[in-house]
Amino acid sequence: MEINIFEIAKSSPSGSAAVTFMSYTMMENLLKPDFFNTSNDTIKTMMSTVISATLPKTNYTKLTKPVNFTLKHIREFDHSGSLSCVYWNISEWIVDGCAVLETNSSYTVCSCVHLSTFALIMQTRGPQKSDPPLELLNLVCVIVGLVFFTLALLTFALCQWSPGVNNVARINICISLLLAHLLLLLTQKFLNLIRPQQVLCAVISGLLHFLFLSGFVWMFIEAVLLFICVKNLSQISSKKREVLSSGFLCVIGYVVALVVVCVSVGLVPEGYGSEHCWIKIDQGFIWSFLGPVCVILAVSSEYKHFHMGC
Known part of the structure; x- marks a missing residue:
């Protein structure tokens, strides 16, 4: 005193x-x-x-x-x-x-x-009042999404229409979003059991951050691959095995998202584990997800306009 x-x-x-x-x-x-x-x-x-x-x-x-x-x-x-x-x-x-x-x-x-x-x-x-109709609608939508993600994943994995078409990005988009929605569904289903475990809740929110962010990265990769396919650039096609191999794409698709999550954890370790086991929106930490997404969308837009003008 x-x-x-x-x-x-x-x-x-x-x-x-x-x-x-x-x-x-x-x-x-x-x-x-x-x-x-x-x-x-x-x-x-x-x-x-x-x-x-x-x-x-x-x-x-x-x-x-x-x-x-x-x-x-x-x-x-x-x-x-x-x-x-x-x-x-x-x-x-x-x-x-x-x-x-x-x-x-x-x-x-x-x-x-x-x-x-x-x-x-x-x-x-205090605990938010539950809305049974809204919760039921959310459950149905997530389950329907899981079904269609599964069908899309099987389609891209088993059906190869042309040897020149690369389905790696599409397959990984489906994998990322399928796992993210499945984890989200299980988390919300057992939220009352998970929420008291703060470490587990923070880990789940970090995984969701990684999976959703990697989905956006793979969408950007797919946009680049589609542009290459449409333009049929010979100089890139000749180096396709070296530059656009599946391993190289996987490194980009997952490592970029992993780096963002690791940096976010290092800068604001308490930013994960909100009331719903998601990223906390206070102190601007939500921009650790929205920021990279906005950058990806902006780069994709500029990339599109640049090549359309060429």
Whole structure:
């Protein structure tokens, strides 16, 4: 706890001052976080023990500088929630005059302009109400998509109309999107079991990020191959085995997506594992997916216009 006791002593008529600090072990069971009234409907969790700081034997309680105190978290911190430094006022917790200075997964530093009984409360969004018709429609659409992806994959893998036609990109598009939709279906089906496992949820969101992104990369590769097929460029056709081999295409199709995911994990490791086990949209982390997709679409568009003008 940081308090400028010397300034208080100078302002006190007696020329001295003392501060009393107390920590209550079970007080949160009495002064419950539900007494923290807010306009939004959230789940409130007490994140610290209740503490109290007073200036005994003095009528001078004005602080020349805010008092800072560190509260240790007694429960696991949910990064999607918001923390509030509060103090007890007659019959409720309020925020007036208090603010969060610093926080991490273990503790939070609060600053208040007065002394009182303090605590740290976390607000998280409550579970969203389910919509059975919408969930059924989503389930049917995903299953239908899986069926058609499977049929397309079998068609491209088993039917080869011309030796000069390369189906590698089409096959891998189907594989990426088939696996992504299958994983998405299983995740949403067992979301209540997966969500408490934060590591598993983050891994699943990373896999979905990789699979959907690789699908877009393979779409770009397919666009390039179609252009080559239509233009029938002899200089590329003569080097087709060297430049456009299946192994080379697989390296591009999957390594590019893998690099993006690895860089995203390195820069923002907590960006995976949202409420629905997908990329978190806060702090702009969603652009780790939308950014590469926009670049792929922009390059494809410029590539098309460039060659149409030639």
